[in-house]
Amino acid sequence: MPPAILSFPKSAPRPLAEDAVRLTGATKGFGQKTLFEGLALTIRRGEFVALLGASGSGKTTLLRVLLGLDSLDAGSGEVTAPRAAVFQEPRLVPSQRVWRNVLMGVPRARQSRRLALDALSEVGLGASADAWPVTLSGGEAQRVALARALVLEPALLLLDEPFAALDALTRLKMQDLVRRLCDRHTPGTLLVTHDVDEAVRLADRVLVLRDRRITLDATVGEAREGSTPAGARLRAQLYSELGVDTFVPGAADHAPHAPGGAQA
Numbered sequence: 383m384p385p386a387i388l389s390f391p392k393s394a395p396r397p398l399a400e401d402a403v404r405l406t407g408a409t410k411g412f413g414q415k416t417l418f419e420g421l422a423l424t425i426r427r428g429e430f431v432a433l434l435g436a437s438g439s440g441k442t443t444l445l446r447v448l449l450g451l452d453s454l455d456a457g458s459g460e461v462t463a464p465r466a467a468v469f470q471e472p473r474l475v476p477s478q479r480v481w482r483n484v485l486m487g488v489p490r491a492r493q494s495r496r497l498a499l500d501a502l503s504e505v506g507l508g509a510s511a512d513a514w515p516v517t518l519s520g521g522e523a524q525r526v527a528l529a530r531a532l533v534l535e536p537a538l539l540l541l542d543e544p545f546a547a548l549d550a551l552t553r554l555k556m557q558d559l560v561r562r563l564c565d566r567h568t569p570g571t572l573l574v575t576h577d578v579d580e581a582v583r584l585a586d587r588v589l590v591l592r593d594r595r596i597t598l599d600a601t602v603g604e605a606r607e608g609s610t611p612a613g614a615r616l617r618a619q620l621y622s623e624l625g626v627d628t629f630v631p632g633a634a635d636h637a638p639h640a641p642g643g644a645q646a
């Protein structure tokens with residue numbers, strides 16, 4: 383098997399027209415199990431891509447490869463710097479005030495309270511700069527994690543189920559905030575999620591990782607609106623690709639009945 387060559391250039395962010403990620407032939411497994419094989423993936427700067435797949439299909443592993451935390455077994459490509467990530471848990475340092483947490487990844491020479499305050503204002507937490515992480519709600523802590531990622535002005539933003547632990551209302555607000563801030567900061571974004579609606583609501587393009595390959599690469603476009611035929615079609619296609627039969631509540635009640643009450 384040829385050696386994997388994945389480069390992580392330390393250069394300044396590139397122009398928007400360029401790719402944040404370009405992988406070809408990416409192959410990765412653990413022990414006897416191959417998670418993905420010969421995979422090609424391109425994410426442009428400013429593009430929001432969602433990655434769906436069954437549990438254990440290798441989504442987080444692919445994200446870890448893009449972060450440089452795992453290596454490929456084969457393949458090559460380029461992942462543009464700087465990169466930042468937000469995970470399911472906020473991963474704040476409890477012994478540091480909120481504004482200090484925001485600066486965790488910023489080179490010392492660029493660190494300033496002003497920079498942290500600006501980043502916190504963007505996520506609506508300017509007033510919590512001096513708070514301790516333990517005093518924040520789950521949604522607030524996740525917004526600090528988002529500020530900590532965006533303050534780096536990443537060329538690539540990796541989101542690993544960042545909304546999964548939030549209540550339904552907070553999740554919707556956080557989804558809107560993330561999409562708005564991604565439009566403003568224009569990183570290439572890869573969102574790993576289990577949630578078809580979340581993927582279609584947020585992403586420009588939705589990928590499905592299945593059987594070691596990307597089996598679907600769908601542009602969302604006018605299908606974002608669930609009530610349109612295109613929206614219903616895309617969601618049905620994604621559920622089908624994920625091996626889930628869509629359930630229509632009440633449909634069984636309308637099934638024809640044979641005379642005498644037996645099911646047709």
Ligand SMILES: Nc1ncnc2c1ncn2[C@@H]1O[C@H](COP(=O)(O)OP(=O)(O)OP(=O)(O)O)[C@@H](O)[C@H]1O
Nearest residue numbers: 412413417435436437438439440441442443444576
């Ligand atoms: N460091 C590791 N060593 C051995 N096996 C691993 C390692 N990391 C992940 N795996 C295995 O690889 C498979 C894919 O894991 P991964 O976390 O990438 O899947 P996923 O699609 O993100 O799953 P989920 O949706 O449940 O989070 C799993 O079977 C997991 O146990």
